Amino acid sequence: MSNAMLIDITRCVGCGECTRACIAANDLPEGDDTQLSCARYTVVNEVGNPQASVRQLCMHCVEPTCVSACLVGAFRKTATGAVVYDEEKCIGCRYCMQACPFSVPKYEWSSLAPRIKKCSFCHSRVSQGKLPACVEACPAGASVFGDRNELIREAHHRINENPGEYVDHVYGEHEAGGTSVLFLSAVPFGLLGFPDNLPTEPIPRLSWKILKEIPKYAVVSSLLLFGIHWITARRAYVEKIEHRDSETEELR
Amino acid sequence: MKQAWKRRYSFWSLTAAVLIVIGLVGVIQRYAFGLGETTNLSDRFPWGLWIGFDILVGVGLAAGGFTIAAAVHIFNIERFRPILKPTILTAFLGYLLVIAGLLVDLGKPWAIWHALIYWNTSSVMFEVAWCVMLYTVVLALEFSPVVLERFNLQAPLRVIRAITIPVVVTGVILSTLHQSSLGSLFIIIPGRMHPLWYSTILPFLFLISSIAAGLAMTIVESQLSAKAFGRKIEVPLLADLARVVVVVLATFLAVRVQDLINRDALRFALEPTYQSGLFWVEIVLGTFVPIALLLIPRFRHTANGLFNASVLVLLGFVANRLNTAITSMEQWPDRTYMPSWQEVAITLGLAAVGFALFSAGVRYLNVFGPQEDPGARQRQEVLSQGSRTTSRRTDTVCAEASSHI
């Protein structure tokens, strides 16, 4: 079963309980950061006009760009849907930060042995059969957790049952090939700062189209290069001999 | 005269020494206080000058290495042989500096070897890492004869010479893959890059532009070292290279513009933005002007003309790489980036190390001297065999002739 989280922006009251629960569950430093950082895996901010309380966290993409980007495979999409990070493998190239279409991975810039930091979908809690800390803490039922297919059905159900209350779009159903965090909203997502120019094709495929040609390229071009060398070397050799021949002819 | 260049030479040595010392201060600070303290990199801007310049430009300028090696060894264009060794040396040093740059930029440089044991073949960065490693080895092999000759180590020399062609072929493949893969790195960022630079053909664009830049680098570096070591500048040879630069640059320009048209992105170049300004700097300075200048024979056949046009090509190339890595990601006012002094100091320091190592190489190794041609002896044998047959033929002809008389 692949899990997902459905966040209904119309139900969110902006209390910030999810942020506080996340800080406690992950032993993050207290403070009043309002943006995602190495100390905040989720934040809630009033954005847009008309205003809405929007939560941000890792989207746990179905085919995550970060997983495909990391050269040492420090990111992994688990069978339960979480995208988790292994700090032991990471070398700190920060390609994942560039690659993530939602700018989620954050870095411990002030550390001398910096790590990438982001929401883990509460992987260890969920493996123990518990809910993610943020979902458990939500007093308004704005964040819920469950099977991805069921939550997508639920989301469309809410849109259909409440005409006019939502824009007809489940954000994350198709974005970047689909994500495991889904959003419902009354305001178009672009106005709330959600990236609205993402392809529906999973982004890793963009680079895979090129990477998969490498073996073919290597074989074809080495044959070509050896072939050219063979011809030109032979030609130079013949030329030299003929040159010598004509020189001796001339000498006569 | 001699005094004058000596004075100039020591001026540059002093400048390099100062840059290296300041760079070292930057390096010490970076390792002592971490990236956050010493750089202007941030969560909004995780890659900066080091990736944009030390890596992207550094690798690009080394492209002369595979181009000239292929010309001489694969295409048998013997004319280019005199510039082969210095170009290989440039490329080899370039790659060593790229690795040094990486060690500064990586958050956990001591874990760099993880790339050897943890494989993720769907990552472009994985391709980049392996190309850096393998091509550095290939460049070391390609340059090794110069060092082995210096110490007259005949046994390893024979081995290296026997495998020259496979090594060069491997080098061409790795290097072209590496140049293009640096462009592929950005393919995964369709959303955040400015349309003037984001393109799915970036790998191809990176490859062509690196060839032009690599050859321009060869022209510049031949002239600099000719001046520094009081040797004659081989203008006709460099003018030939310049012709190739023109063709490659023109191809690059054509593909670049066609791609902008295909993606309907040319209109962004006409908007009065900071990005479009830098786009024009890159295009006009780095392609239009040098192409126009080098098309004028009078210009192309003078040392100064060649030098100035090549420097423009290099500046345009630097602009292109920095624009791709930095300008294209900037969004006023909340996502901008200016390097810190440490970032600049380390970059300049590494470049100075490159110059210092290059002149040390020229000074102590036979980089420019007469080439000991690996194939020479073999060809000599073939030739003497050939002349033996000819002389035999001459003998019979003579005999026949005499019998007629």
Ligand code: SF4
């Ligand atoms: S949102 Fe970013 S970090 Fe999270 S899974 Fe997707 S690509 Fe990875």
Ligand code: SF4
């Ligand atoms: S920073 Fe670490 S996790 Fe991110 S891509 Fe590089 S090695 Fe992988």
Ligand code: SF4
């Ligand atoms: S799932 Fe866990 S780690 Fe992620 S935001 Fe919620 S509490 Fe934080």
